[in-house]
Amino acid sequence: MGRVAVVVVGISPPLRRPSRPLGRTKCGSSPEVGSPAVTTVPEYVAAHADEWLSGLLDWLRIPSQSGDPALAPQVRRSAEWLASALRAAGFPTVEVWETGGHPAVFAEWVSEDAGAPQVLVYGHHDVQPVDPLEAWTSAPYEPRVAGDKVFGRGAADDKGLVAFHLLGIRAHLAATGRTSPAVTLRVLVEGEEESGSPNFPALLRARRDRLGCDVVVVSDTGMWGRETPSVVTSMRGLISCQLDLVARDVDLHSGSYGGAVHNAVTELTKLLASLHDADRRVTVPGFYDGIVEPSPEERALIARLPFDEADWLSVAHSVEGVGEAGWSTLERVWARPTAEVNGVWGGYTGPGTKTIIPREAHAKLSFRLVAGQDPVHVKSVVEAWLGSAVPAALRWSVEWEGDGVRPCATPLDAPALAAVREAMGRAFGQEVLVTREGGSGPEADLQDILEAPVVFLGTALPDSGWHAPDENADVPMLLKGAEAAAYLWEILPGALKS
């Protein structure tokens, strides 16, 4: 399967550009100009893997930490490196897009096929901070290859996954003999994902006319494991806030007043304790409005994942799993909405004792949301709940962190998702299971602003050390990602038509 004999018959104009303007760009490669060849996706990928990896290592040397203002020039260097690499891979149009913060990179390769579907690939080229630096085995920006692994900040999150598309598009062309991809391919790689994508929604809105697409392919996720290729079907949304509860403007002496007036901390604990019922369902009326539960088919697929509760608890540093009755651990973190208290404070918190009745109490709350839930609706039902649950003698206020992140979900039978599972199935030679992600980044913005379904194509492994020391990517898995991308561009036109 996937073995297609092709002859490269021409070179599209952009490929005539210098392929390595910065002298160190090796990702992707020019087609074998003038040397017609029969190749397959795996053969092409294998033949160009070393050259591609060398380019990736160059990219990983750029400390593109979006969170450190002092490294802003490095984020720009990273964008420029990627722009060059996309040009070298053949994209006729490559632009660095300015934002209110760090630049994003845009590329476009219009398919010559009439009616070809339009695809937007999303990723990010900024990386997490490296603290604690002393916990790294080798310097985070001096990438090294050890066995199958490449170690370095950004290897898995997200440069390695963005980079496999540089190889994937070339493999697609080489294996199909095409001079343009079977889909009109657009790529948008932002530079602020690790800082919460503060300018990304505005960028999407401003560039909406350039970003039109039938499907968004997000490459910023992982798989269940090396032996269990899988595709993410959804990400939970999020809305968070600070709740302030005020009983009065002064702390009172508990000897003089204890037992006869409201204690703001006690009232807060009663409120927060009442957030869940005995089955650990969220009690806020209307919280579950419109929720779309996972289909029996998806629940069955999730149940087939080789999940080891003890291992999972060990990774979670926990001795017991606990959550909403009637759902498995994976379903609880992937498919069920939550209300979490992220922090609480009030009254005296210093050493020793201060026998006061606290005047105020505060909590940080966050709500993870699943398909069918709207963060703006959740805001309103939480406020209605507070209005009815807080005693009238106390004042409360809630400050929301923006409008939150909408959940992002693809039904299992969505054609694009089926195409991704088929493409990965070809690459890995086995059935592709499904996972979900408990949290999300800007994927929901892509879905909502571009009004297109989002699918996930990512091949990072669970031990990638995302956001941690010794971040690494498994090179064979990245190459499988390149293969899957190559197949996906080939499969999508038919899948989206059917």
Next chain:
Amino acid sequence: MGRVAVVVVGISPPLRRPSRPLGRTKCGSSPEVGSPAVTTVPEYVAAHADEWLSGLLDWLRIPSQSGDPALAPQVRRSAEWLASALRAAGFPTVEVWETGGHPAVFAEWVSEDAGAPQVLVYGHHDVQPVDPLEAWTSAPYEPRVAGDKVFGRGAADDKGLVAFHLLGIRAHLAATGRTSPAVTLRVLVEGEEESGSPNFPALLRARRDRLGCDVVVVSDTGMWGRETPSVVTSMRGLISCQLDLVARDVDLHSGSYGGAVHNAVTELTKLLASLHDADRRVTVPGFYDGIVEPSPEERALIARLPFDEADWLSVAHSVEGVGEAGWSTLERVWARPTAEVNGVWGGYTGPGTKTIIPREAHAKLSFRLVAGQDPVHVKSVVEAWLGSAVPAALRWSVEWEGDGVRPCATPLDAPALAAVREAMGRAFGQEVLVTREGGSGPEADLQDILEAPVVFLGTALPDSGWHAPDENADVPMLLKGAEAAAYLWEILPGALKS
């Protein structure tokens, strides 16, 4: 009533000592040596009020803040001033007692009457800090008299109340014609009450042989009001702790784990919310063990106090009173035990959002205790409750602040309490009601270590500004205190015999 013609017939040896060795001691006065006179307690007090007040002002000029190490020499000066004043008042034995911290002052005047009861008067000569200094109308250590009031740090808490005993003992002798008091009078005035009396229990134990008594008269309390003289019948005890709850050793990402593991803050809120039932009774099993409820007679007396709920709420900066069902506001703060959360913290408490599942949560708890409750027993029932209420998957620990303070209570029909009410009744010329205090100082130590009942003789008014700027005492009320003390020494021998 109280008008007793006496003739001073002799001078006890200590009175021959120089009466003002520091040249500024005017509190108390020598008896009218060699000039037999007929006087009454009020007449004596009125005649010596100016001289006595002048002495008090001298004492108030000494900044005896026990909480400020830099002022330790001033606390010692205050002790020395008081020792001199006690000598001047005629006490044959006056000693400055060293402690692990600031010195206390001890005085003793043995009654010549065979079988006279032994009384220990307790007070303190240290004072609170003066912050915020800018809120004072005049300098805290430059006492001033304005109308009936004397303003200055310590005027009401507690120098003014200790000082009225200097005048009271002289009035007692003058009005009864005695050369020694009708009771063997011992006085112990400590110098660390405002710092929590850290060395006081040890002092009581070490000096127990010198402090034996049939009753302790504590002069460090107030009355309901100028028009409503009253006596305190009990003080609540206290035991406090810090509770630490640990779900694991790391915070978890709420996207990855939210909904499937224990949240330490949520578990803490459930625990704290369950501390009270719907009637706001404490739910800890065994918490109410042995409790002595106020008698119907005392409840009726309390109900006669001119209590204005709206005024009380205004002083409490609160819009609503709330507490244990079945008890009035005053009973809730005076006669009912409580469990209060003094502070709480856990998880992320900074600006913005951090979507974590907190690993730990903490609370400061305090329990106010009433007659019949033992703080050590309360410790054990709280720990037993934690052991059963905290989910097994979480670790908890509780750190108690020592062994707490036992409640201090005098039954309404106790002879010493009846004597205090009678003595105050003579001084004020009206019935004396009863109040309680919601908190307590070292009174329970006196009761427990000396194994003697404690009664309260204090005439501070509610607007004294205890622990606050513009602290003040009402001079006529202090003089009524002196009169009441004079009557009390006269009444007690008969009262304690009956």
